[in-house]
């Protein structure tokens with residue numbers, strides 16, 4: 011199954027139906043996407059314990075809280091309560107970003123990962139950074155330097171078609187806060203590495219390159235628009 015097909019499993023599902031208007035209205039909930047590999051499959055680079063907690067507890071919490079926040083937001087919209095809408099926006103940003111970021115992150119990893127990309131992404135990396143190693147060094151440094159919790163990103167600038175490296179704080183989603191299309195994200199919240207790497211974030215960032223999924227079809231085909239499609243996650 012192609013990566014794009016697998017990503018297709020992550021769409022929202024209808025959770026309840028309302029006959030109130032004499033018609034069926036689907037209310038959609040976000041769901042925790044399944045991993046395409048076992049929790050222990052990324053060892054020794056990322057431990058099974060980290061993967062299980064990270065996916066089944068941390069990501070699941072973002073999904074649950076996003077659904078709760080969206081319900082409250084819908085109620086606030088229905089009431090025309092702008093104050094309530096504004097007060098809910100930080101939770102929407104945090105939990106919506108957490109869901110989007112982690113959904114992308116799982117597809118960025120593979121037990122068969124590592125090495126260097128091929129195809130369109132390899133060409134773009136060489137064009138924009140000079141070499142794969144230069145890109146890797148720059149992204150590693152930028153990601154390690156995130157203050158507190160956040161993410162390092164390789165993104166695509168839609169207007170120019172150029173690759174960019176940047177970092178986001180907390181769970182700020184790359185596209186929603188910078189406009190860049192997310193390609194590769196590295197989670198540097200402590201929950202992503204502390205159980206195995208303790209406070210040595212550089213060792214975790216160095217190790218994660220061994221499980222980066224360069225076979226991800228979004229890298230091979232440049233089909234980034236699928237990840238920027240509204241309702242995708």
Ligand SMILES: [Fe+2]
Nearest residue numbers: 068197199202
């Ligand atoms: Fe995380």
